[in-house]
Amino acid sequence: MKNLKLYIFLMAVLPWLSLPLLGKQTFRKFLPGTLFMGIYLMFEGRLAEKRKWWWFPFKIKPNVLGELPLIWGPFFIGSFWIMKYTYKKFNLYLLVNILIDSLFTYYVLDFFKKFGYVSLVRLSKFQLSIVFLIKTFVLYGFQVFYDKVFRGHSDTTHQ
Template structure:
């Protein structure tokens, strides 16, 4: 059952992108990939420092450090959807990210722990992980602002 859930987390979110205009997907894919890179580094640090262990969410055997279904599947697509609905509305964006972080860490993650998708081992308080997630969301918001300016300048120079 866990493998079905993990495969669903990897594949199904991408199907939701067909509901968006492909220009929207292209516009926000760079920021989603940037967030994926940040998350990959965070999971590497967590593994190295023993903050948490996600080996139970492995699909391939080689993904013991970074949970591929979550980081490269669901989370990447969630970033695109959040930016689609909230970009250029900073306080809404921040509120949505705080709510999603709290929802994930206090409701979804404990459910995943109970069914064995993720381990219950963590040396960081849950609120610290939520704060980390919100911090990442601020970094990528600034990145998207910069990215938008870069594309705007490139279009005016063409």
């Protein structure tokens, strides 16, 4: 697809336009968790590349993960939005993540594959769903840990 680079660029940049709507307090509160997840996803991407879980034929540059626009665009900014509205409401957090991750896995991924951005190789869609579920727990767990250890909030029932 000749416009793939433009679409990838827009996918990476457009979510950032919503950042001012989050508010400074939300940004500061969840920045450590979202940064942690971004770095986690980069390591996961390297592992996935080596184990051929998925393949990004789209390359930004040689030796640069093709999923960087996804990681630092919709995944990064989306994590702020999800945490803003669901943090300390774990059941809602889990439900929202399962819904969004399922939409991505079972619909958006097919769209991306059609346009030559990414395809699964040694991972089924169900296995990818499990990978997403693990990340869901990692992000929430990191945020709870961060709040307790660095913010001194031992009570996780209030904001």
